Amino acid sequence: MNGKAETEAMIVTDEEHEILAYLMEKERQVQFKSRTIKPRQSADPAPLSFAQQRLWFVEQMSSAGAAYNWSIAFRISGELEAELVDKSLSEIIRRHEVLRSTFRVEDDEPFQFVNPPEPFHAEFISLENLPAEEGEKEVRRMVYRAKSDTFDLETGPLIKARLLGLGPDRHVLILSMHHVVSDGWSLNLLMREFSALYEAFRNGTDTLPELSVQYADYAIWQRDWLTGDELKRQLDYWRGQLDNLTTLDLPTDRRRPSVQSFNGAQKFLALKPDCSQSIRRLAQQSGVTLFIQLLAAFVVLLHKYSGQDDIVVGSPVSNRGEVELERLIGFFVNMMVLRTDTSGDPSFRELLGRVKDTALAAYDHQDLPFERLVEELDMDRDLSRNPLFQVSFALQEKQQSGEVKLDSGMTLSPMSMDMPTARFDLEVFVTEGPQEMGIIAVYNTDLFDGGTIEQLLNHYQVLLQGIVAEPERPISELSMLGSEERHMLLEEWTRTATDYPREASVTALFEEQVLMAPEAIALEYEGETLSYA
Incomplete structure (x- = not known):
């Protein structure tokens, strides 16, 4: 799709074939600008990508808290060397500049600053003295706690690690990161890199090849590429598609707060x-x-x-x-x-x-x-x-x-x-x-x-x-x-026979329901619904 020899490295799932065929047909009709991402020439602060910028504004304006965190945890079975865990994580953070970036305002605009690499240490927590059942409860508590980690975008770091020791050959590694430097794809990539680097350091073999570009390069490229005719093409479509957009109103159990909360469950x-x-x-x-x-x-x-x-x-x-982004x-x-x-x-x-x-x-x-x-x-x-x-x-x-088995006999299993x-x-x-x-x-x-x-x-x-x-x-x-x-x-x-409080009228009972759940469906007929409000 991007005219590169490396496209064979792309993994195309069955779900994407229809999309690819459609886009290839459309590509014959549209002259795209070059999509080559080049490394930036200086270490100056870089602009935020559009996605980062919106998340940065959310952080400034609301109480999002831990709503925009990503975390991953995996059990490690087999003999583990804690110092190699730190060494592997340090190398990942060195390779990926975004993991050692912080965000500050200059001239009323937010920028990302890449900080020099430093040794990184996972917090080690020993659970070996706890009974097996209590140890597992503590593991679940710590995994849940990682989802609630908070990060300071201005001071960093924006990645945290905890290594839980359950026994000589039983550990759990928990990693959490702010969404401004990661996404779901990144978590899987991080796990693969950790496995490869740990094995390389243990065996004294070559580590992973250097990355050709960094996230800041992408942020600069994105802002440069999405201009002119291409920006107009995309905007024209979305303006037409979303004209007179209506808000989806699902019936809720409670009235919507005036400010969006991020309290959740699943x-x-x-x-x-x-x-x-x-x-x-x-x-x-x-x-x-x-x-x-x-x-x-x-x-x-x-x-x-x-x-x-x-x-x-x-x-x-x-x-x-872009192929360069798949490993970033x-x-x-x-x-x-x-x-x-x-x-x-x-x-x-x-x-x-x-x-x-x-x-x-x-x-x-x-x-x-x-x-x-x-x-x-x-x-x-x-x-x-x-x-x-x-x-x-x-x-x-x-x-x-999802298990990863290393040559050393160690196994990593996602939780x-x-x-x-x-x-x-x-x-x-x-x-x-x-x-x-x-x-x-x-x-x-x-x-x-x-x-x-x-x-x-x-x-x-x-x-x-x-x-x-x-x-x-x-x-x-x-x-x-x-x-x-x-x-x-x-x-x-x-069977509607029931006892109602004699002192309450039907109107009062209805008004009480309106206050409790105004958006709940009160009446449905031939596909049409009417809420209590």
């Missing part, structure tokens, strides 16, 4: 194996990627929950189109805004086509940073919610066991990480395994109860089952109610 649902296989088959038969199939079903779910036809969802893209730790991920029109009660098959067209066009204009888009649209800032979208959706790539913070009202991730899929929902606890999100996940599964059974049905006829819930609604809840 729920998980494993899709039934037969449902997972049926979803894959329908995607193949429909000629769409699995992501588009799942996204279209999610759009139907949001349509039913909100009663709105204009459905807006955010979706992350890695934004590492840093904040590259971009959020695309996917807007779908569900009006006219289309069949699911027809809606699938709409979602496909929207997604492919968005991928063709994915280089415009979300932060720049918000800036250019000049929207009134609503501190109570994320701009442009409040719900995000993503399909995570197939994961194997699952719960997310105690929520960047949006709701984030949904579908994880794809060899046989079945799972759904993770990260939600804002100031808006939703856990039971509400569990119900939403169950509704999504029932909806998927109905879609694969009858994809030609109009979306209004696709049910999201399971048999038990349907029985409860039609049988149990129609």
